[in-house]
Amino acid sequence: MEFDPWDPQFVAHPYDVYAELRRRRPVSLFEPTGQWLVARHADVNALLRDRRLGRSYLHVATHAEFGRPDDPGFQDPFWRVIRAGMLDVEPPVHTRLRRLVSKAFTPRMVEALRPRVARIAGELVDAFVERGGGDLIAEVAEPLPVTVIAEMLGVPEEDHRLLRPWSADICGMYELNPSAEVQRAAVRAAEEFSAYLVGLARARRADPGDDLVSALALVADEGDRLTEEELVGTCVLLLNAGHEATVNVTGNGWWSLFRNPAELERLRADHGLLPTAIEELMRWDTPLQMFERWVLEDVTVRGVDIPRGAEVALLFGSANRDPEVFADPDRLDVGRADNPHISFGAGIHFCLGAPLARIELAESFGALLRRAPKLELVIEPSWKPGYVIRGLTALEARV
Template identity: 65%
Template sequence: MEMVFDPWSPRFVADPYPAYAELREEGRVHWFAPTRQYLVPHHADVSALLRDRRLGRTYLHRFTHKEFGRTPPPPEHEPFTTLNGQGLLDLEGPDHTRIRRLVAKAFTPRTVERLEPVVRRLAAELVDGLVADGGGDLLTRVAEPLPVAVIAEMLGVPASDRPLLRPWSAAICGMFELNPDEETARRAVAASVEFSAYLRELIARRRKEPGDDLVSALIAAHDEGDRLTEQEMVSTCVLLLNAGHEATVGTTVNGWWTLFRHPEQLAALRSGAVPLSTAVEELLRYDTPLQMFERWVLDDIEIGGVTVERGSEVALLFGSANRDPARFARPDRLDLARTENPHVGFGAGIHYCLGAPLARLELTASFGELLRRAPGMRPAAEPEWRPGYVIRGLEGLPVTL
């Protein structure tokens, strides 16, 4: 499998889909020695395993590192380990249920509804700026600033502090790539320390003077006398920023690059022949920004006749699942009018993305503004892919109007 699946090769990262097709042909599960993981490429298996409680994002609610046969993270990674380990995405069992319930009280559908005018205003302002300049890098001008500004607005982070957020997030997200090196870990630890300190200060201010923002709502959220600890609040805010913009940025930029390479589909979208919300789901499926999601095996499972033992790690290949011909008709064809579209871009099961409604709102707002305001937008140069595979995206997307 090592030759087919090569997440460190720029060629593979630029187009992993032929390799996925081979993986699906060759079986339901494959051992990948360089990361010591089982690769799972089929939609049915990925979808089922996301919901299977014999797998978990962590094993520490049931086993010690030693019992599970794993080496604990090095002590010098501690600030990152704590920050990441207390976030919803990496918790299981009663802690996950409790925190998700409390966070859901603060981050409600009403919150997203209330944000709609803000999202639309921010999208319009960013696109106006791009149009006024006759083009620029779609990544830095629209795709990145929109979700970062929305989350900052939601958390109540003052505009002057917003430039700090994206670099912190990028440094922390480096740890989610395969086999990160020590320099990546050092940057993630430094960002974890700085970001946590910043949020603790913000939480302290909101305790004194609550506002109409998510941090104040997280402080106030309680359930039968249960409240979030300060660390849980900090980890939740960091998760909302990281998870809340990486995928949106990726879908915006990868999505436009996809549209530019399918002019007939772009024309159908511009003419209004295809609903924008349907098109966004297809762009999420066709070139998903989060290519892989990992799970620990807490109890032996069987996949396609292969026993995967407790203590193993499985890598669920979202990008492959979303191109599986067993689930999608003509999966390698971009079809913006595709209505039956059970892609796994937002996950599934208890870890299904809490921010999916907000991501959809941001995507329809920015795509909608660009379609309206920049009808002649086209690429100014061939973009390069970033080296990362797990969170896969372009270095930038220069456009001209």
């Protein structure tokens, strides 16, 4: 089997292909997308930190200067929202946005959310147990981060149901060569979510509450504030990054444990292993398999020259199984102590929401381990077609 992000068999199990890439072609051109695949941990980690690459090139060149077509006009509402957040921009804009957002989204604020996260996770798991089980993703994994983020932003409870579809549709644009239908759904979701958040932000500016939208609307640093578009872009990023990753770590993680029953029993016998288990589940089957960067200046990686204007595809799933970094990398080890996985990225774009994700995962997995100690799989799950953001369609389990 070759690297083929559109092949369901590859999506279901890409790790043998990754091993071959690391051995024979750690840096290689993937003709169908024109991207340079980078497979080894050391290179992925270095390139994430290398300022000769960026999430965007628009701060140094036009599309034409990079040999790229202009964005189709119908995508304008999507990119206006996405490029107003910090993920798809570079310094100095990124530096300014991250500084302002970090003033509102503080470690103290995130830690203060722990009791609320524990309450939500406990309620979801209790309901799941009372039903005797069901779809672990739809009934526990998805509602938890949506509810946490919605409450954190100050979204009224009756509007929580809007967030998940918006997030899923927007993230569709990050897959490789998305279809016209997927692109239009992403644009529509960006427009709807943006309009909703503008209304919410204006209401909070006039009458602030104890929520993140209020904090972002009021945050200032030496007179500098977030614009309305930047506030919207930041909230969209928090929903998408925080939600999609947590859902898929939960689903992929439990599927990993079911496939490795000895490690599941080890975790059930010692809940103190939960912190290392969560890091290991993120490493062993990470939901974000690929993260892309544009080459802003010529670079050479393992003797391969990659020119300015090219795009590199950093294979997180491969880097996290690199035997040069991880002992026995294909073995799931819930007690793995030395675990420098890169599932949260590295460098200036390291995930700002990583502490919140770890709290959500700890409370979710912990509640299930305590309240459903005999949780078992009902039917082998299937994977969604997406490769870049990789997760299961459902995970049916009984208690």
